[in-house]
Amino acid sequence: MASAVRRSAGILLFRRTxxxxxxxxxxxxxxxxxxxxxGAWSVPKGEYGEDxxxxxxxxAARREFQEELGLPPPEGTPLPLGEVIQSxxxxxxxxxxxxxxxxxxxxxxxxxxxxxxGSGRVAEFPELDRVxxxxxxxxxxxxxxxxxxxxxRLTDHV
Numbered sequence: 001m002a003s004a005v006r007r008s009a010g011i012l013l014f015r016r017t018x019x020x021x022x023x024x025x026x027x028x029x030x031x032x033x034x035x036x037x038x039g040a041w042s043v044p045k046g047e048y049g050e051d052x053x054x055x056x057x058x059x060a061a062r063r064e065f066q067e068e069l070g071l072p073p074p075e076g077t078p079l080p081l082g083e084v085i086q087s088x089x090x091x092x093x094x095x096x097x098x099x100x101x102x103x104x105x106x107x108x109x110x111x112x113x114x115x116x117x118g119s120g121r122v123a124e125f126p127e128l129d130r131v132x133x134x135x136x137x138x139x140x141x142x143x144x145x146x147x148x149x150x151x152x153r154l155t156d157h158v
Contacts, residue, residue, distance in 0.1 A: 004050070005089070005091055006047060006050075006089065006090045006091070007047065007048060007049050007057070007090070007091045007092075007093070008045045008046055008047050008048070008060075008064075008090055008091070008092045008093070009045060009046070009048055009057040009058070009060040009061035009064065009092070009093045009094070010042075010043040010044050010045025010046070010061050010064060010065070010092065010093075010094045010095075011043070011044060011045075011061050011062070011064075011065045011073060011074065011078075011094070011095055011096075011097050012024070012043045012081065012094050012095070012096045012097070012150055012154065013044075013065075013074055013096075013097055013098075013099050013100075013101065014096055014097070014098055014099075014154060014158070015098065015099065015100045015133070016098070016158070017135075019135060020135055020136065021135070021136055021154065021155075021158050022133040022134060022135055022136075023133070023134055023136065023139050023151065023154070024044070024101065024103075024131060024132070024133055025041040025042060025043065025131065025132065025134055025139060025142060025143055026041065026042055026043075026044050026068060026069070026108075026127075026128030026130070026131045027040055027041050027128060027129050027130045027131070027132075028040055028041070028042055028127075028128065028129070029108065029110075029111075029125045029126040029127050029128055029129040030111070030113065030115075030125040030126075030129075031115055031116075031125070033129075034129075037142065038141055038142060039142075039143070039144055039145060040142070040144075041134075041139075041142040041143050041144070042128075042143060042144050042147060043092070043094050043143070043147055043150060044064065044065050044068040044069055044128065044131075045061065045064055045068075045092060045094065046060070046063075046064030046067060046068060047060075047090075048060030048063075048064075057093045058078065058095065061073075061093070061094070061095055067109045067127070068108060068109055068127050068128055069101075069106045069107070069108065069128070069131065070106060070107030070108060070109065071101060071105060071106060071107075073097075074097040074098075074099035074101075075099070076097040076098045076099050077097070077098075078095035078096070078097050079095060079096040079097070079154075079157055080095055081094045081095060081096050081149075081150045081153045081154060082094070082149075082150075082153060084146040084147060084149045084150070085146065086144060086145075086146040086147075087145065087146065092146070092147065094147075094150045096150070096153075096154050096157070103130070103131045103132055103133070106128070106131050108126040108127050108128045108129070108131075109126070109127045110124045110125060110126055110127060111124070111125060111127055112124050112125075113125065136151050136154070136155060139151055
């Protein structure tokens, strides 16, 4: 039996600056990503639909923004950036929303996992261990490879 497709939805917050658009990305938390930079940043997003709920992808994106950043989702008009399939097979759907926030205000959600693996000890880690604003060119060097498509699509609209 084939496993179900894993789906995530997220919001790519962007702001306009004199030097061009900037996007807010989060560095993935936990020990696997701790010493990585390139390819270790992501649009704030999360999975939906795994429990059979009728939650829409847009509602999931808004919920995940709040869960991952600890801040209310932005109120701007969503710009659909479509879907990509990441290397692990996860389908990610993203909307861009214009807005601003101070990364110092972020209070990330957490997850638990056994660490070190096989130790029997469970530790808690932030979902995102930091967030930052990046110009589009810098963001391309930071974000998970498949998610660069969202940056390209945003460029076409702003």
